[in-house]
Amino acid sequence: MRIAALHGRQSFAIEEAPVPSIRPGEVLVRVVVSGVCASELEPWVEGPPAGEVRYPGHEVSGVVASVGEEVTSLVLGDRVGVWVTERGFAEYVAVRAAYCFPAGDGPLDLALAEPIACSVNAVEAADVRLGDDVLVIGAGFMGNLVQRLAALRGPRRLIVADARADALERARKLGATHVVDVTRESLPDVVRTLTDGRGADITFECTGTQSALTTCGDTTRMSGTIAIVGYHQGAERSLPLAYWNWMAFRIVNAHFRDLAVILRGMSVGMRLLSSGVLSMEGLVTHRFPLERIDEAFATLRDKPDGFVKAVITFPDE
Known part of the structure; x- marks a missing residue:
């Protein structure tokens, strides 16, 4: 072979x-x-x-x-x-x-099945609830999957941010309630406007970049959840940890090494895919x-x- x-x-x-x-x-x-x-x-x-x-x-x-x-x-x-x-x-x-x-x-x-499982496990670990205001930073493949799965949880707002016009248009077609071009608008300002000044209940960081990780702290409400979905490679990252501590963020590392968790995510994801509840069309x-x-x-x-x-x-x- x-x-x-x-x-x-x-x-x-x-x-x-x-x-x-x-x-x-x-x-x-x-x-x-x-x-x-x-x-x-x-x-x-x-x-x-x-x-x-x-x-x-x-x-x-x-x-x-x-x-x-x-x-x-x-x-x-x-x-x-x-x-x-x-x-x-x-x-x-x-x-x-x-x-x-x-x-x-x-x-x-x-x-x-494997990346679908990663997204299933990320959304479940972040615990998106009915009526939540959800922000997805990054409208690439993983961001699109997270967006589709988070939508199944019934959020009030599903905001997607990216720097690419084609990615934002795709996110819009996938059902985002709002899209934000971060090259033209202040993402924290837009999120605050859309969330009655509070910030997102849950922010999914799906880019694996320092700038997006930093922005999470400015878009998430006090005691909200920051889920790190992006795969961070290369240089070490830095965070304003004193501020994050004070804001009492719940930080979810949406990368899983426990085999039972991975396999359950694959089982759930493939059940959703094979039944038509989850669509991968266009991804x-x-x-x-x-x-x-x-x-x-x-x-x-x-x-x-x-x-x-x-x-x-x-x-x-």
Whole structure:
């Protein structure tokens, strides 16, 4: 089988590797789509340490190609979203059956169970309640998912902020009650105006940047919640912690490492997706074959107009 191996800075090689063998309780999944995640961008830009080769890829969906002993929950041909931590940019992955979730009848390139789970868990951890005023800073892929899931909780205001006109237009079409172009308006002023001077009950930071993180403290009401959804890479971040302490913010780190939490998020997310309650329509905008994986990562880095999410696609036999 073919698999993408990261050898150096911005340099994948496509290698041949044996198809993984499966053990009891496992299945072999033929990969149809593997998403390109922002958490893998910096490792691609910087490259692995000298002499190391890495095999990234963790946003996999595909079709069950072989079933191991003791597996009763899946059969050949089942379409699934999969939990893996690496080696996802490959034609096959071997995975425990318990880590596979039904993808329904929709396109598999939209059945990205892992990022959907991240968004489900972020919204649940932030505890959006009926009538809340919610702010989403960042209208990229994760921001769009958070927006759609938060809307299911029945907020009064669902405000989305970004610096890109195309992203704001997309957020508007996804049902934002208000959008804010941060290059033209003061986000804290707009939020205060829309929330009777109080500030947002919950602010989701979905950009992974220092400026957005700082702004959260100016948009959130006293004793409100700041949920850090963006993946913060690179330089260390700084916060006016004395002010944040005084404001009594509840800070939610919306990144999860507990496997049970991750798997529950995947189960919930795929149930919402496969039933049509959650739509991923329009959120995957760029598709690349495995041979063009470096181009896919460059597209994520450069974010051309209209970009939301890039995926690597494999032939769907």
